[in-house]
Amino acid sequence: MYSKKSPKEILHQYGLKVTNARVKVLHVLMQSQVALSHGDIFSRINGNGLDKVTLYRTLSSFVNAGLAHKVATEDRTWLHALHMPEERDEGVEDHAHFVCDTCERIYCLPLVTEAAAAVPIKESGFQVKSHEYRLHGTCPECH
Amino acid sequence: MYSKKSPKEILHQYGLKVTNARVKVLHVLMQSQVALSHGDIFSRINGNGLDKVTLYRTLSSFVNAGLAHKVATEDRTWLHALHMPEERDEGVEDHAHFVCDTCERIYCLPLVTEAAAAVPIKESGFQVKSHEYRLHGTCPECH
DNA sequence: AATATTATTGCAACAAAGTTGCATTTTTGC
DNA sequence: GCAAAAATGCAACTTTGTTGCAATAATATT
Ligand SMILES: [Mn+2]
Ligand SMILES: [Mn+2]
Ligand SMILES: [Zn+2]
Ligand SMILES: [Zn+2]
Numbered sequence: 272m273y274s275k276k277s278p279k280e281i282l283h284q285y286g287l288k289v290t291n292a293r294v295k296v297l298h299v300l301m302q303s304q305v306a307l308s309h310g311d312i313f314s315r316i317n318g319n320g321l322d323k324v325t326l327y328r329t330l331s332s333f334v335n336a337g338l339a340h341k342v343a344t345e346d347r348t349w350l351h352a353l354h355m356p357e358e359r360d361e362g363v364e365d366h367a368h369f370v371c372d373t374c375e376r377i378y379c380l381p382l383v384t385e386a387a388a389a390v391p392i393k394e395s396g397f398q399v400k401s402h403e404y405r406l407h408g409t410c411p412e413c414h
Numbered sequence: 415m416y417s418k419k420s421p422k423e424i425l426h427q428y429g430l431k432v433t434n435a436r437v438k439v440l441h442v443l444m445q446s447q448v449a450l451s452h453g454d455i456f457s458r459i460n461g462n463g464l465d466k467v468t469l470y471r472t473l474s475s476f477v478n479a480g481l482a483h484k485v486a487t488e489d490r491t492w493l494h495a496l497h498m499p500e501e502r503d504e505g506v507e508d509h510a511h512f513v514c515d516t517c518e519r520i521y522c523l524p525l526v527t528e529a530a531a532a533v534p535i536k537e538s539g540f541q542v543k544s545h546e547y548r549l550h551g552t553c554p555e556c557h
Numbered sequence: 558a559a560t561a562t563t564a565t566t567g568c569a570a571c572a573a574a575g576t577t578g579c580a581t582t583t584t585t586g587c
Numbered sequence: 588g589c590a591a592a593a594a595t596g597c598a599a600c601t602t603t604g605t606t607g608c609a610a611t612a613a614t615a616t617t
Contacts, residue, residue, distance in 0.1 A: 288613055290565065309603080322567050327604065332565090347490040347574075348603065369540050380540065396554030397512050397523065403548040411539030431584055433594065452574080465596050470575065475594090490603080491574065 285336040292321055296329045297338075297353075305376040306342055306350035306368075342368050342377055352379050368403065371410035378410065428479040435464055439472045440481075440496075448519040449485055449493035449511075485511050485520055495522050511546065514553035521553065 278297040282289045299315050300307065313326055330351050333339035341349045369378040421440040425432045442458050443450065456469055473494050476482035484492045512521040 288564065290613070292566075324568080324605080325566055328565075343486050343488065343490060345486065346602095347486065347492075349490070369542075372543065378540070397521070397549070398552045398557065399512075399549045400515065400551040402550065405546040405548065406540070406542045407545065408543040409541040414541065431593065433583070435595075467576080467597080468595055471594075489573095 281338065285333075285338045287332060287336050287338070292325050292329050293332070295319060295321065296326065297333070300333075300339065300351065300353050303352070305378055306352035308344075308348055308350050312351070344375075344377070345370075350377050352377075367406055369406045369408065369410065371413055372407055373409055373413040376410055376412070380406075424481065428476075428481045430475060430479050430481070434462075435468050435472050436475070438462060438464065439469065440476070443476075443482065443494065443496050446495070448521055449495035451487075451491055451493050455494070487518075487520070488513075493520050495520075510549055512549045512551065512553065514556055515550055516552055516556040519553055519555070523549075 276284070278294045278301065279289050281297060282293055287293060295316050296312060299312050309323070309326060309330065312330075313321070313323060316326070330339070330341070330349075333351070333353075334341055337354070339351050339353050341351050344350055365381075367380045369380050370376075371378075419427070421437045421444065422432050424440060425436055430436060438459050439455060442455050452466070452469060452473065455473075456464070456466060459469075473482070473484070473492075476494070476496075477484055480497070482494050482496050484494050487493055508524075510523045512523050513519075514521075
């Protein structure tokens with residue numbers, strides 16, 4: 272899905288300076304179908320010597336630029352994923368996170384638009400501005 | 415809503431041994447309309463001298479017993495809340511978490527049953543077993 | 558192509574949240 | 588009350604992520 276554009280082109284498009292660290296990290300994220308932790312990315316990159324702090328800052332820069340987003344896991348860490356192509360056209364918020372209870376991978380999945388509509392709440396006085404839908408179950412790899 | 419039963423009675427009901435720490439922590443949780451952090455609870459209890467590790471373990475015991483549940487926050491900490499009365503009758507999973515973007519409080523809110531039904535996903539091969547719906551916006555206290 | 562400006566990087570030290578091991582104290586069924 | 592099992596307190600530890608700062612690299616301009 273990202274095959275049309277190179278990491279460099281994408282970084283330019285998102286207004287980010289093109290650095291070694293960013294090219295490498297973006298490349299890793301582009302290969303992955305699932306959201307990755309700092310540790311996941313770090314181990315796929317090192318050998319190419321990259322400081323852990325730089326990786327944290329690289330990921331932050333991607334999130335701030337709107338190129339990636341992050342998901343909190345049950346064990347208080349962050350996973351990062353690029354926005355899906357569909358999300359670039361539509362709103363960025365409207366997708367679900369699927370957490371596999373077997374392998375713990377987290378996938379970003381598009382929602383059927385109608386189902387993603389605002390959910391009515393019994394109580395009043397709560398103004399809903401955005402939402403996150405998180406699904407738990409078993410992923411295709413695990414059954 | 416919990417006024418009918420005392421902390422002691424509730425602890426018995428959930429098969430937990432009645433200890434000072436548990437009675438105090440349960441009391442604090444019963445007073446609160448929102449989910450509380452370890453720090454929130456700790457500061458409301460101390461003076462009554464209670465070790466931080468004991469509080470962690472107390473909260474875990476509540477979650478394991480099914481008396482309380484925990485919600486991960488954006489800053490990678492846990493908040494704890496008692497299950498709502500409605501949830502005790504119905505399933506425990508079916509409620510939404512409302513995160514106020516102003517005061518950062520997290521409320522447990524019941525969902526309209528129809529809206530909580532399974533959301534269809536475009537991809538196939540993902541078996542959904544449970545879900546969490548997290549809403550962001552402004553709470554009644556903040557507007 | 559060299560220079561100036563500004564952002565990024567690496568390193569070391571630090572912070573916050575939560576966990577573990579173990580000896581001591583409480584709880585509870587009898 | 589007594590014994591068995593569970594809960595507690597304390598200290599040390601782990602994991603994840605952050606901060607300050609000097610050195611380096613990226614870009615726009617000449
Ligand atoms: Mn996602
Ligand atoms: Mn809740
Ligand atoms: Zn899986
Ligand atoms: Zn609020």
